[in-house]
Amino acid sequence: MSKNNVIRELFDRSIDKKIWVAPMAGVTDRPFRTLCKYFGAGHAVSEMMTADKTLRMTKKSLYRANFDGEIAPISAQIAGSDPLELAEAARYQVANGAQIVDINMGCPAKKVCNKLAGSALLKDEDLVKRILDTVVNAVDVPVTLKTRLGFLNGHENILRVAECAENSGIQALALHGRTREDMYLNTARYDLITEVKKIINIPVIANGDIDSPEKAKYVLDVTKADAIMIGRAAQGRPWLFREIAHYLRTGEKLAAPEIIEVRDVLLGHLSELYEFYGEYSGCRIARKHIAWYTKGLHSSNEFRQRMYKVENTAQQAQVVAQYFNQLLEHGHIMSDIQIEQVDLLNP
Incomplete structure (x- = not known):
């Protein structure tokens, strides 16, 4: 299948294809991506994987590069600052099963930016161009880009970066409506996403603060983006993709999931995490997911x-089931909880 055909299938007319899962380090593993796709996400990008080949065979990297049984197309995100290392990493991920390679120029984390990777790359537009040209020419699959408005507020350079990306052969651009300086504070800005959509011909995916069906429709309407990308708001709330798809189709809101469904989804998610990571890591990685699912509950x-x-997976699943069963016995419901969850996710 050609590069254009792979991208064309991602941007067909179906509503589901407009709703993507954002790559989130330590979150968007294969179990999470699979769950989000089950609830209607049209596409999911993997956690970022370092281009440093000396770290490629670490346990963490191998987990992140595990795409076994995943619903196509498989998109692997790579991060780094050296064009040749990134090109090699792209080839490695394609050989590993990736059908799309995504370049990370958006991560604001200090440990990433200190290595002139992630959003720190936006300070050097010449390096951005060299990276994009080198990676695009290194592989025969589509290459996409995830980035931000710029590095510093008042110095947003996304319009130049977007044009550079299109000229380099990037097939789609996912854009978070903040600068690196913003981190995840302040409010995502959609005005520059709208401007980017006007000046380039490749698909644009809008990202940042999309945490409800109404907000999803608003961002699509305002920016004219080809798709939206959901990140933090889906943590502990994977049914958000179902809710957004239903609202975009009908203009009506779905009822909040019942406690029993939340319990069953969480227990199923835990089971997948335990199988994927094993006893020790599975138990520990599951803790943050359990915390997200239960935030705001009685x-x-x-x-x-x-x-x-x-300290073990069997007991962990048991205490989770007991907690939800107690909620069910006392007649607790989810309808008043979702607003609190969203506010907590986006303070």
């Missing part, structure tokens, strides 16, 4: 303090 803080002390 007596959830007390429950989490107990849950954090559990």
Whole structure:
């Protein structure tokens, strides 16, 4: 299948294809991507994987590069600052099964930016161009780009970067509506995403603060973006993709999931995490997901303090099931919880 055909299939007319899962380090592993796709996400990009080949065979990197049984197309995100290392990393991921390679120029984390990777690359437009040209020419699959408005507020250079990306052969651009200086503070700005959409011909995916069906429609309408990308708001709330798709189709909001469905989704997610990571890592990685799923629920803080002390997967799943069963016995519902969850995710 040609590069254009792969991208064309991602941007067909179906509503689901407009809703993407953002790559989030430590979150968007194969179990999470699979779950989000089950709930209607049209595409998911992997966690970023370093281009440093000396770290490629570490346990963490091998988990991040595990695409076994994943719904196509498989998109692997790579991060680094050396064009040749990134090109080699792209070839490695294609050989590993990736059908799309995504370049990370958006991560604001200090440990990434200190290595002149992620959003720090936006300070050097010449290096941006060399990276894009080198990676695009290194592989026969589509290469996409995830980035931000710029490095510093008042010095946003996304319009030049976007044109450079298109000229380099980048097939789609995902744009977070903040600068690196913003980190995840302040409010995502959509005006420059709108401007980018006007000046380039490749698909644009809008990202940042999309945490409800109404916000999803608003961002699509305002920016005219080809798709939206959901990140933090889907943590502990994978049914958000179902809710957004339904709202975009009908203009109506779905009811919040019942407690019993939340319980079953979480227990299923835990089972996948345990199988994927094994006993030790599975138990520990699951803790943050359990915390996200239960945030805002009745007596959830007390429950989490107990849950954090559990050291094995069998007991962890058991205490989760017991907690939700107690909620069911006392007739607790989810309808008043979703607003609190969103506010907590986006303070």
